[in-house]
Amino acid sequence: MFIAHAPSGYLLATHFVERARSLPVRASLAVAAGVIGGLAPDFDMLWFYLVDARQTHHHKYISHWPVLWLSLLMLALLWRQVRPSSASAVVLGLFAAGGLLHMVLDSVVGDIWWFAPFVDRPFALFTVPALYKPWWLNFFLHWSFALELAICAWALATWRRRQRARPIRGVR
Numbered sequence: 001m002f003i004a005h006a007p008s009g010y011l012l013a014t015h016f017v018e019r020a021r022s023l024p025v026r027a028s029l030a031v032a033a034g035v036i037g038g039l040a041p042d043f044d045m046l047w048f049y050l051v052d053a054r055q056t057h058h059h060k061y062i063s064h065w066p067v068l069w070l071s072l073l074m075l076a077l078l079w080r081q082v083r084p085s086s087a088s089a090v091v092l093g094l095f096a097a098g099g100l101l102h103m104v105l106d107s108v109v110g111d112i113w114w115f116a117p118f119v120d121r122p123f124a125l126f127t128v129p130a131l132y133k134p135w136w137l138n139f140f141l142h143w144s145f146a147l148e149l150a151i152c153a154w155a156l157a158t159w160r161r162r163q164r165a166r167p168i169r170g171v172r
């Protein structure tokens with residue numbers, strides 16, 4: 001997935017914020033945590049290009065291991081159970097959920113090692129045939145890119161709805 005990670009994190013976090021009965025943290029911070037979590041696994045591209053010299057598929061790094069994001073999410077849920085008023089638990093939870101959603105979306109047409117580090121086998125729902133050059137054109141011309149565009153459109157519509165619903169400052 002290329003362009004829909006931040007929008008999907010945004011959708012996940014706004015869904016949670018709009019349904020949470022009590023939110024011990026500012027909604028904007030909670031949404032930011034989801035967006036950053038949605039992007040976070042791909043920060044490993046810096047390591048891939050700058051340190052690893054493109055020697056390893058970046059989905060093999062720990063930042064793309066589902067077990068990492070699942071563990072962080074479990075930790076956040078436990079934390080919130082023990083201290084329901086903890087803002088950090090909500091921030092961590094949305095960050096981790098964003099990261100886990102990134103794994104699911106990467107897995108649509110990309111390899112994700114779902115059982116790493118225990119099983120060295122990647123899983124992908126669909127494969128993108130190599131028909132064009134450069135390589136990224138194959139992804140942009142594949143049907144799955146329509147899914148990315150749909151997620152972006154959904155996030156944009158949600159953002160506009162939330163903007164309209166915001167009270168105008170200074171007006172009582």
Ligand SMILES: [Zn+2]
Pocket residue numbers: 041042064102106
């Ligand atoms: Zn990724």
